[in-house]
Amino acid sequence: MPVSDTRATVSCEDLVKVFRSATGETHALRGLGLELEPGALTVVAGPSGSGKSSLLTLLGARDRPSAGRLTVLGSDVGGASTRELRGLRRRRIGFVPQRSSSAVFTHLCAADQLRQVASWRGAARHDPDAALDAVGLGDRARHRPEALSGGEQQRLAVAMALVGRPALVVADEPTAELDHANADRVMDALLAAAAAGSTVVISSHDDRITHRADRLLRLRHGVLSSETAGRRTAAAVIDATGRLQLPPEVLELFPDRRVVVDADGDQVRLRRPEEDR
Numbered sequence: 001m002p003v004s005d006t007r008a009t010v011s012c013e014d015l016v017k018v019f020r021s022a023t024g025e026t027h028a029l030r031g032l033g034l035e036l037e038p039g040a041l042t043v044v045a046g047p048s049g050s051g052k053s054s055l056l057t058l059l060g061a062r063d064r065p066s067a068g069r070l071t072v073l074g075s076d077v078g079g080a081s082t083r084e085l086r087g088l089r090r091r092r093i094g095f096v097p098q099r100s101s102s103a104v105f106t107h108l109c110a111a112d113q114l115r116q117v118a119s120w121r122g123a124a125r126h127d128p129d130a131a132l133d134a135v136g137l138g139d140r141a142r143h144r145p146e147a148l149s150g151g152e153q154q155r156l157a158v159a160m161a162l163v164g165r166p167a168l169v170v171a172d173e174p175t176a177e178l179d180h181a182n183a184d185r186v187m188d189a190l191l192a193a194a195a196a197g198s199t200v201v202i203s204s205h206d207d208r209i210t211h212r213a214d215r216l217l218r219l220r221h222g223v224l225s226s227e228t229a230g231r232r233t234a235a236a237v238i239d240a241t242g243r244l245q246l247p248p249e250v251l252e253l254f255p256d257r258r259v260v261v262d263a264d265g266d267q268v269r270l271r272r273p274e275e276d277r
């Protein structure tokens with residue numbers, strides 16, 4: 001059980017989610033404890049069916065727990081009125097659902113979608129063109145969702161979630177439909193929101209995403225199975241022949257001792273060959 005921290009934006013204790021259907025009950029979350037603080041990006045990873053979406057839907061105040069306590073931005077999600085939760089979601093929580101097409105308004109062009117969210121969040125000075133640029137959609141401002149690809153809709157949903165720097169940003173697999181370059185762009189935008197003080201929590205299966213997290217939580221059968229802290233930054237030396245000796249904790253990431261080197265300006269990224277598409 002986590003130690004309660006008054007800075008926490010999200011706090012849950014013994015969180016349980018049970019889905020009931022004609023065929024029986026599914027225990028998606030089985031007594032989970034967690035605190036999320038402002039200024040950090042947390043990634044929730046775990047196998048399919050481990051409860052990631054169920055957890056993120058609750059953290060985004062879009063569902064209520066079956067049991068346990070969940071406090072989001074000072075509201076008790078189990079006990080709050082529907083109206084209070086709706087206000088909280090509109091004004092203070094940016095949410096990207098797993099099916100991002102369900103987050104966008106079909107009748108508005110991309111720039112107007114952002115203006116609509118900005119008006120809900122009281123973000124009078126929001127600049128939709130800059131926000132679309134940040135996710136690589138600068139040339140799609142006048143397009144409606146029907147004229148956007150799945151990946152473009154996903155990036156639009158991320159841009160909408162970030163409008164007005166909400167206190168909490170929750171994104172369920174926000175890079176699932178994206179290529180490397182666009183996934184990096186979306187992660188840059190989410191990390192910038194965390195650096196500016198938002199609490200950011202996302203789910204992902206993707207190593208390229210999890211390695212950039214401030215905090216990595218692994219779910220298994222509806223409970224947290226492990227936690228890793230910190231984006232890893234390590235010093236290494238390049239010898240006169242150009243050989244780079246990696247520190248042991250980084251070497252562990254490359255069990256086959258094969259690495260792809262991406263050089264982009266003054267940034268160099270090492271990744272496993274199987275990440276190549």
Ligand SMILES: Nc1ncnc2c1ncn2[C@@H]1O[C@H](COP(=O)(O)OP(=O)(O)OP(=O)(O)O)[C@@H](O)[C@H]1O
Nearest residue numbers: 019020021026028047048049050051052053054055
């Ligand atoms: N609305 C629902 N009704 C019944 N069962 C559900 C419902 N939503 C989720 N479940 C079940 O709860 C469990 C957790 O599902 P959840 O979607 O949270 O997992 P996940 O880790 O996000 O999976 P994935 O990576 O495949 O998206 C699964 O067994 C799933 O079948």
